[in-house]
Amino acid sequence: MRASNPSKRVAVVGAGLAGSAAARRLADAGHDVQVFDKARGAGGRLATRRAEWIDRQDAPRTTRLDHGAPGFGARDDRFRAFVAEAVGAGWLTPWTPVWSSAGLGVDERAELFVAVPEMPRLCRELLAGIDCGWNEPVEGLLRGGARWRLRRRGVVLPDEYDIVVLAMPPVQAAPLLIPHAPGWARTAARVAMRPCWTLMGISEPTRAPPGWQAARPPQGPLDWLIRNETKPGRERRDDEIHWVVHARADWSAERLEAPGEQVQDELEAAVDDWLGESLRWKHALVHRWRYALPPVEAVEPGHLHWWDRLQGLGVCGDFLGGSGVEGAWLSGATLADAVLASGTGARGRGRASGADAAAEAA
Numbered sequence: 489m490r491a492s493n494p495s496k497r498v499a500v501v502g503a504g505l506a507g508s509a510a511a512r513r514l515a516d517a518g519h520d521v522q523v524f525d526k527a528r529g530a531g532g533r534l535a536t537r538r539a540e541w542i543d544r545q546d547a548p549r550t551t552r553l554d555h556g557a558p559g560f561g562a563r564d565d566r567f568r569a570f571v572a573e574a575v576g577a578g579w580l581t582p583w584t585p586v587w588s589s590a591g592l593g594v595d596e597r598a599e600l601f602v603a604v605p606e607m608p609r610l611c612r613e614l615l616a617g618i619d620c621g622w623n624e625p626v627e628g629l630l631r632g633g634a635r636w637r638l639r640r641r642g643v644v645l646p647d648e649y650d651i652v653v654l655a656m657p658p659v660q661a662a663p664l665l666i667p668h669a670p671g672w673a674r675t676a677a678r679v680a681m682r683p684c685w686t687l688m689g690i691s692e693p694t695r696a697p698p699g700w701q702a703a704r705p706p707q708g709p710l711d712w713l714i715r716n717e718t719k720p721g722r723e724r725r726d727d728e729i730h731w732v733v734h735a736r737a738d739w740s741a742e743r744l745e746a747p748g749e750q751v752q753d754e755l756e757a758a759v760d761d762w763l764g765e766s767l768r769w770k771h772a773l774v775h776r777w778r779y780a781l782p783p784v785e786a787v788e789p790g791h792l793h794w795w796d797r798l799q800g801l802g803v804c805g806d807f808l809g810g811s812g813v814e815g816a817w818l819s820g821a822t823l824a825d826a827v828l829a830s831g832t833g834a835r836g837r838g839r840a841s842g843a844d845a846a847a848e849a850a
């Protein structure tokens with residue numbers, strides 16, 4: 489969709505999938521888009537850790553472990569079309585893991601998709617050619633003369649924008665929204681994101697090689713066990729297993745502020761219990777996802793994003809789009825479509841969606 493109005497300056501805050509999808513569509517429509525993220529690169533929770541360690545021969549090694557979303561499904565037709573294009577372009581590839589037979593309730597035919605060779609590639613490709621600022625934590629939005637400016641590390645940046653898109657977990661978006669959209673800020677602050685402690689690392693092979701590539705234990709502390717080296721396009725070696733293990737949300741919540749060493753010991757013990765043998769780790773570490781997944785129930789049924797066309801302020805993310813990677817993409821893509829359809833900043837142009845109406849009431 490080409491921009492019906494003259495090109496606008498757009499700041500997208502957050503380079504996860506929601507922000508990347510919105511940025512790509514708005515840039516393709518001719519808008520001048522700039523992306524800001526507090527992290528060192530794109531991807532957000534589509535994350536891959538480059539674990540650096542020394543092997544037994546004293547050789548330095550770097551092993552990539554996808555410690556955020558392990559893979560994702562595609563159900564919505566719009567998302568399926570995007571995924572098909574990304575598969576065609578070689579950014580994504582299907583992965584139908586062999587599931588542990590103890591993974592009760594798993595649909596063993598379910599096709600997942602993974603980015604190759606690591607998860608953030610999907611966002612990096614979407615952002616190709618777009619001006620991105622890394623290590624840029626945005627901590628305030630200022631509005632004056634119908635334009636936006638951003639504050640970061642106590643400094644108000646000189647650039648002005650017609651539109652700001654916030655594409656970050658709701659708890660982080662809430663403080664930025666308070667002065668401009670207090671109703672949204674209240675709703676965002678109330679969203680109870682679910683945490684996840686993740687154990688990842690490299691072990692020696694197990695006594696009997698697991699006949700599975702992914703497992704969903706039906707009970708206990710562990711939610712997912714993934715053998716990362718079995719995913720397409722990942723490094724594989726006969727003398728190693730590459731693990732990513734996600735703890736359940738309730739278990740993680742109970743230990744949210746616990747020291748990492750304690751959580752690592754508990755998770756390693758839980759893995760040993762599940763496998764029925766003591767894993768010999770070559771390298772292992774834990775990561776705490778404070779905001780891993782939104783609640784299962786929709787935050788605002790029927791609203792995939794929030795868009796206030798009068799202020800030129802939009803919000804997207806998995807918490808609005810319906811959870812997970814698909815929800816994040818749908819939220820960002822539909823927000824961009826709403827921006828383009830409404831004619832930015834022009835009162836009354838374009839049909840107000842439910843979300844637009846909600847924005848105006850907020």
Ligand SMILES: Cc1cc2nc3c(=O)[nH]c(=O)nc-3n(C[C@H](O)[C@H](O)[C@H](O)COP(=O)(O)OP(=O)(O)OC[C@H]3O[C@@H](n4cnc5c(N)ncnc54)[C@H](O)[C@@H]3O)c2cc1C
Pocket residue numbers: 501502503504505506507524525526527530531532533534555556557558559560561624625626627655656657660684686734777779780781804805806807811812813814816
């Ligand atoms: C452990 C784990 C397992 C998961 N498993 C699955 C799964 O099996 N299937 C599935 O579909 N989904 C899964 N997910 C969820 C999926 O990864 C997310 O739904 C999706 O990636 C969210 O994308 P997003 O763009 O909405 O947010 P994010 O990816 O969180 O992106 C937000 C971005 O905003 C940036 N940011 C935040 N605040 C600021 C600020 N103030 N200034 C600048 N930048 C800021 C962050 O650095 C981040 O890059 C999992 C997630 C985790 C963590």
